[in-house]
Amino acid sequence: MSDTCVLAIDLGTSGPKAAVIDAAGRTLSWRSRPVATTFVAHGGAEQDPRxxxxxxxxxxxxxxxxLSPVPPIAMVSVTSQFMSTIPVASDGTPTGPCVLWMDTRGAEHNLSLLTDDSFMLFVERHGLIPLPSGNDNIAHAHVLAEHHPDAYRAATALVEPMDYVNARLTGRLCATQSTVFGQLVCDNRTWGATEYDADLVAATRLDPDKLAPLVPINGVIGEVTSAAAAELGIAAGTPVCTGTIDSITSAVGSGALDASAGSxxxxxxxxxxxxxxEHRADLGxxxxxxxxxxxxxxxxxxENGVGGRALEWASRLFGYGDDVAGAVADAATVPSGAEGVSFLPWLLGSIAPSPNDDVRAAWTGLSLPHDRRHLVRATLExxxxxxxxxxxxxxxxxxxxxxxxxxxxGAALSDLWAQTLADALDRPVHQLAEPRTTNARGAAFLALAELGELAIDDVPGLLQVHAVREPDPAVRAQMDAALERLVRLHADFALA
Incomplete structure (x- = not known):
């Protein structure tokens, strides 16, 4: 095995991770830093790209x-949250805030785009429609134009976070068919498109002059500039590959490379x-x-909706502060089923398998003997x-x-959550080692494949498993009943 190393940058909603990963897929070192989110009136959510x-x-x-010594970095690979929008100048300098994926201020604008003809055009060529919730880049462009007009006018392009970071790294502003997915402007029936679809662009009412130039969906887009290299502490001229949506790198980093495997x-x-x-969609x-x-x-x-963020929220709500591990440890003292307490996890509405922006979260089945341990356990479940x-x-x-x-x-660090998943899914769950770098590892595998250090289909054989959790027969009937109750309550909420 070669001693090649890559730098993987995983820019999530809570902040970035930077990981140095070798050709065997081992994470040699990683660190993270937080990024603050500002919530503003009428459903707004923003971050500062700087x-x-x-x-x-x-x-x-x-x-x-x-690391000592620090290994040479052979390539940089960036993955990030998506359906977030950053206005940037031609060199990647931000002209305004990042409008986050959870921002809903453009919902009415998106609804105005939907006609019978446009609906069919979006579904047939792209696969997605402008989200009625406003959680996409089309709505965010409208939000920037309405709420940050100077930033919008000054922008050369409106890009996703991974393309913003790549522009800061290389000085080259570009995007791919994959990274512009949330703008709904490419005909996805053909894999690897490098041109925008004029009909889709017109249907979105996006300004075509504010779309970043498209490049091939994989490959090298440029080299780290001397200025960026000096900031990061790596060599100028280090190649940078195309950016990636974090959900995709999570699939790559967990070995879900074709339909035979899921994660x-x-x-x-x-x-x-x-x-x-193949291209396919089931919006139902x-x-x-x-x-x-x-x-x-x-x-x-x-996308199933809020996950680990629900546990973080519940932990703060019940006095654990940032001690999520302590909350989980307490929850482990409560039996499966949380002694009758159930949690409906739709803190931002439900997505797949039953999209509904109006349903919301709740705990049910509470009685006087219950305490915060039960509510945290119910949140996990x-x-x-x-x-x-x-x-x-x-x-x-x-x-x-x-x-x-x-x-x-990150949730895969928890043995309790892994066992709960196995029980709920009725499937053995392979708990990955070093799960917090799943996305970064996926980004690294893409870079290593680009360098010729591995074949991408070899990735599953490189993954290390911490433990395999088998479904517990003693709680399976209870879990099935709880699932039936969750689905029924979702239907009740949808009709309310």
């Missing part, structure tokens, strides 16, 4: 400082991931296929049951049935 970049610089320098990733949100070989269940950097493959996007509801829909979409699933993301 703070994003500063956090990336700090995390990268910290990760490199942990569950629980970070801020919960997703169930795999890949298929909220599942669709996104062009992937894996040649001629499409990533299956099955509610997120797991929501994924159990999703599994059959994803398997049907992918045309496969998975005998087991891999589990990555």
């Amino acid at each position: 703070e994003m970049w500063s956090a990336i610089v700090e995390a990268t320098r910290a990760a490199l400082s942990d 569950v990733i629980v970070g801020t949100t919960s997703v169930m991931v795999t890949h298929i070989g 269940v909220g599942i669709l296929a996104v062009p992937s950097p894996l040649s001629n493959r499409y990533f299956v996007m099955a 509610g997120v797991a049951l929501n994924l159990a509801w999703l599994r059959p829909a994803v398997e049907e979409f992918a045309g496969s049935s998975w005998p087991s699933l891999r589990f990555g993301g």
